[in-house]
Amino acid sequence: MRKLMIASVRTSLCAVVLGALALPAIAQDNPTLTVYTYDAFAADWGPGPALKQGFEAQCECTLDFVSANDSISALRRAQLEGDATDADIILGLDTATIGEGKATGLFTEHQLDLPDFDIPLEWTDDVFVPFDYGYFAFVYDSQSLSTPPTSFEELIALPDDFKIVIQDPRSSTPGLGLILWIKALYGEGAVDIWEGLAPHVLTVTSGWSESYDLFLSGEADMVLSYTTSPAYHLIAEDEDRYRAARFDAGHYTQIEVAGILASSPNQELARDFLAYLVTPEGQAPLPETNWMYPVLEPQGGLNPGFAEMIDPQPALLLDAEEVTANTRAWIEEAFSTLR
Amino acid sequence: MAGIPSNWRPGRRYVGASVAATVALLIAALLIALWVAGQRFATTGSSVTDIGYLLATSATQAALSTVLSILTGMALAWTLDRLRFAGRSIVIGLLSTALVMPSLVIVSGLLAIWGRNGWVNVLLAPLGLETGSSIFGLGGIIAAHVVLNGAFSARIFIDRLAAIPSEKLKLGRSLGLGPLQRFTIIDLPTLAASIPGVAATIFLLCFTSFPIVLTLGGGPANQTLEVAIYQAVRLDFDLGAAVSLAIVQLVVCAAIIIPASTLSPAASLFGAQSHIHWPERRWLAAAQRVVLAILLAGFLAPLIAVLAEGFGAIANVLVQATFWQAALTSLVIGTLSALLAIALGLALGMARALQARGSLWRAVLGFPVFAYLAVPAVVLSLGFFLLARLTGLAPAAVAPIVLILANALLALPFVFATIAPPLEALTRRHHRVIRALGISSFRQWSRIEWPLLGQPVGYALAIAFVFSLGDLGVISLFGTSEFSTLPWLMYRALGAYRTNDAEAIAAVLLIVSVAAFILIPKLFEKLTNARN
Numbered sequence: 001m002r003k004l005m006i007a008s009v010r011t012s013l014c015a016v017v018l019g020a021l022a023l024p025a026i027a028q029d030n031p032t033l034t035v036y037t038y039d040a041f042a043a044d045w046g047p048g049p050a051l052k053q054g055f056e057a058q059c060e061c062t063l064d065f066v067s068a069n070d071s072i073s074a075l076r077r078a079q080l081e082g083d084a085t086d087a088d089i090i091l092g093l094d095t096a097t098i099g100e101g102k103a104t105g106l107f108t109e110h111q112l113d114l115p116d117f118d119i120p121l122e123w124t125d126d127v128f129v130p131f132d133y134g135y136f137a138f139v140y141d142s143q144s145l146s147t148p149p150t151s152f153e154e155l156i157a158l159p160d161d162f163k164i165v166i167q168d169p170r171s172s173t174p175g176l177g178l179i180l181w182i183k184a185l186y187g188e189g190a191v192d193i194w195e196g197l198a199p200h201v202l203t204v205t206s207g208w209s210e211s212y213d214l215f216l217s218g219e220a221d222m223v224l225s226y227t228t229s230p231a232y233h234l235i236a237e238d239e240d241r242y243r244a245a246r247f248d249a250g251h252y253t254q255i256e257v258a259g260i261l262a263s264s265p266n267q268e269l270a271r272d273f274l275a276y277l278v279t280p281e282g283q284a285p286l287p288e289t290n291w292m293y294p295v296l297e298p299q300g301g302l303n304p305g306f307a308e309m310i311d312p313q314p315a316l317l318l319d320a321e322e323v324t325a326n327t328r329a330w331i332e333e334a335f336s337t338l339r
Numbered sequence: 340m341a342g343i344p345s346n347w348r349p350g351r352r353y354v355g356a357s358v359a360a361t362v363a364l365l366i367a368a369l370l371i372a373l374w375v376a377g378q379r380f381a382t383t384g385s386s387v388t389d390i391g392y393l394l395a396t397s398a399t400q401a402a403l404s405t406v407l408s409i410l411t412g413m414a415l416a417w418t419l420d421r422l423r424f425a426g427r428s429i430v431i432g433l434l435s436t437a438l439v440m441p442s443l444v445i446v447s448g449l450l451a452i453w454g455r456n457g458w459v460n461v462l463l464a465p466l467g468l469e470t471g472s473s474i475f476g477l478g479g480i481i482a483a484h485v486v487l488n489g490a491f492s493a494r495i496f497i498d499r500l501a502a503i504p505s506e507k508l509k510l511g512r513s514l515g516l517g518p519l520q521r522f523t524i525i526d527l528p529t530l531a532a533s534i535p536g537v538a539a540t541i542f543l544l545c546f547t548s549f550p551i552v553l554t555l556g557g558g559p560a561n562q563t564l565e566v567a568i569y570q571a572v573r574l575d576f577d578l579g580a581a582v583s584l585a586i587v588q589l590v591v592c593a594a595i596i597i598p599a600s601t602l603s604p605a606a607s608l609f610g611a612q613s614h615i616h617w618p619e620r621r622w623l624a625a626a627q628r629v630v631l632a633i634l635l636a637g638f639l640a641p642l643i644a645v646l647a648e649g650f651g652a653i654a655n656v657l658v659q660a661t662f663w664q665a666a667l668t669s670l671v672i673g674t675l676s677a678l679l680a681i682a683l684g685l686a687l688g689m690a691r692a693l694q695a696r697g698s699l700w701r702a703v704l705g706f707p708v709f710a711y712l713a714v715p716a717v718v719l720s721l722g723f724f725l726l727a728r729l730t731g732l733a734p735a736a737v738a739p740i741v742l743i744l745a746n747a748l749l750a751l752p753f754v755f756a757t758i759a760p761p762l763e764a765l766t767r768r769h770h771r772v773i774r775a776l777g778i779s780s781f782r783q784w785s786r787i788e789w790p791l792l793g794q795p796v797g798y799a800l801a802i803a804f805v806f807s808l809g810d811l812g813v814i815s816l817f818g819t820s821e822f823s824t825l826p827w828l829m830y831r832a833l834g835a836y837r838t839n840d841a842e843a844i845a846a847v848l849l850i851v852s853v854a855a856f857i858l859i860p861k862l863f864e865k866l867t868n869a870r871n
């Protein structure tokens with residue numbers, strides 16, 4: 001019996017390994033375009049599958065998403081692989097990490113005539129193409145909190161047992177977003193805001209998932225997330241209790257981007273994919289799988305649930321080079337108050 | 340006692356030494372690959388500055404966690420050894436489950452009990468005794484670590500106590516030993532052989548703990564060196580700094596491991612399962628029941644909470660094809676890495692059993708077992724990734740192999756802590772007879788060791804299997820949408836707002852783990868007893 005089990009395990013493992021080796025062989029007549037991205041994008045319920053289907057229908061190619069824990073990890077992976085990398089495109093860096101991306105020297109200009117985007121700023125970058133965007137905000141449960149704070153000062157003034165849960169800026173995009181948000185609003189005074197926030201910080205999780213889970217299970221009153229997070233609960237779960245707290249001074253913007261690697265042998269195909277990504281058809285799956293705003297009107301329009309989200313104006317965004325130059329110092333400054 | 344001649348069983352010595360050398364070489368190769376790769380990139384330099392502080396906090400936290408885990412483990416083992424009740428084997432099966440679950444699951448289980456909206460607060464609220472969010476902070480980290488590792492040490496200790504030869508128990512009984520004498524004269528010497536290995540394992544686990552420290556720590560005040568290394572890699576991409584920090588961590592851990600593995604008292608007691616049950620006096624047995632009930636509430640409540648939260652949604656998950664794919668991958672990888680871990684553990688354990696206490700070889704053979712735990716996960720997975728690239732294979736093709744290898748090595752300290760002491764005890768006890776009769780190495784295994792080692796080997800297999808089943812560290816660099824394991828699927832569900840799916844997968848993982856912990860050791864007991 002055990003022998004049999006081992007034998008069958010062995011064959012299935014061989015099948016797995018051989019299958020993995022055989023994949024390129026099957027698709028030999030078609031070029032393969034490989035996109036490195038963060039995992040939620042490539043997952044079954046992410047935008048990946050719909051984009052693959054849509055793009056493969058017109059490109060006579062195979063589109064593969066390879067997922068890493070997060071977009072920075074995807075970038076690091078391509079960096080490690082050097083010229084031998086399979087990646088043609090890295091998708092998922094954002095306005096806070098564009099500088100890191102450019103510093104690697106891996107990317108080449110996209111050379112596309114981009115459409116008019118419906119995003120909070122004039123897009124002038126030659127290397128990266130924006131594909132969706134959102135705003136950071138604190139999400140709360142309206143059933144247990146009737147009057148959410150409308151500014152960082154109001155949040156700080158709440159009693160100490162009012163808890164927020166945030167993410168580690170070194171491993172999480174929203175975590176870094178909060179650092180930049182406070183910096184954009186308060187500049188030199190950011191450290192005082194962090195001092196005030198410290199007693200309210202229940203914990204700092206490594207990723208967004210853990211923190212959101214803590215919030216949903218009632219451990220914290222608010223969680224740092226996106227203005228569009230309530231759209232998920234509204235559209236997918238038909239649940240309207242979760243809301244984003246609108247801060248009058250404005251919300252920090254996150255624009256997600258994709259770029260082509262200079263080492264890619266499929267430059268033309270990679271350009272085609274980025275162009276497809278910013279067509280109404282390519283934008284269509286994004287809002288309700290990635291839960292962010294599309295960069296232009298998607299095919300079939302935007303689900304009306306999104307119209308119920310708070311107005312994040314004024315949208316805040318710091319200059320990418322300034323962010324790259326100061327990220328570490330700002331993280332250190334914020335963290336010194338939490339120790 | 341008279342030593343074992345140094346030329347006896349050369350085969351076992353060579354095999355053990357080669358395994359140790361291979362594991363050490365692999366770790367060296369991982370570090371070198373990373374360091375060499377790091378030379379290629381311009382970096383602004385690592386911004387990790389507070390290494391001294393991190394080392395101090397990590398060490399303090401780990402030491403506290405270790406001492407408390409060993410003490411609670413002993414208390415649990417002592418009560419479970421003396422008491423008999425319905426469901427005892429299920430309780431023992433449940434004991435190690437927490438250790439091998441993805442930490443994410445354990446954290447949510449703990450919070451379901453101790454959190455602001457947890458069961459404890461719900462019960463205490465009417466009395467006006469709410470604990471608020473006190474689970475976050477150093478106390479919370481230590482509590483989580485004790486739940487994970489106390490149960491594991493208890494499990495090992497129970498097996499050791501159960502293996503006390505019945506003649507010893509009969510003698511103790513006829514001498515009328517009191518409860519305290521009985522514990523110090525009979526139990527402690529048996530446990531002493533396992534304590535250093537178990538303690539070293541627990542210390543390393545707590546020292547390098549990552550998700551628990553981050554989630555329950557309450558922020559940067561409670562962080563480990565492991566987190567800093569993660570920062571050096573991810574944010575600064577300063578691989579050189581990551582390797583240096585990893586070496587610092589290795590050296591600190593070595594300072595713990597080497598004394599523990601060299602100076603550990605030799606196991607001297609070992610027999611088959613004794614079927615003698617010698618309960619304590621009535622008043623003490625009653626007290627033991629109370630102690631056991633309190634401890635079990637602490638250990639099992641978080642697991643029950645995980646089950647309770649996920650159970651309702653299991654049906655939704657079972658209809659997803661991706662779930663079955665991930666489940667199959669998990670099972671195959673778990674089985675293969677468990678077999679590999681056992682093979683490595685036996686090879687090292689047999690060689691080490693031939694060494695005199697305190698000899699250099701003992702340390703050399705013990706170190707690779709633990710070294711792997713001391714290497715930061717991010718360094719491991721990146722190093723493996725680079726080695727995979729060097730072999731010219733696509734990550735997708737090597738992913739299963741890396742997962743099997745990495746998980747087997749991660750489980751090795753647990754396997755070793757389980758099977759090395761009994762192997763050593765057997766060798767010490769019977770080597771003269773074996774030599775006098777000229778029994779071959781193979782027959783020594785098939786006639787003497789295998790029949791008596793059924794339980795520890797079964798448990799070691801279970802722990803290695805479930806370890807890889809719960810792995811979320813290695814898979815995170817090699818997982819893709821096509822190649823996914825259950826914990827990976829769970830993590831992805833969490834990342835896509837699908838909390839219910841994630842809770843259901845956690846519950847499934849828990850059920851499979853408990854089943855493995857109950858069935859695999861039972862199966863092995865049957866297999867070995869059939870040959871007695």
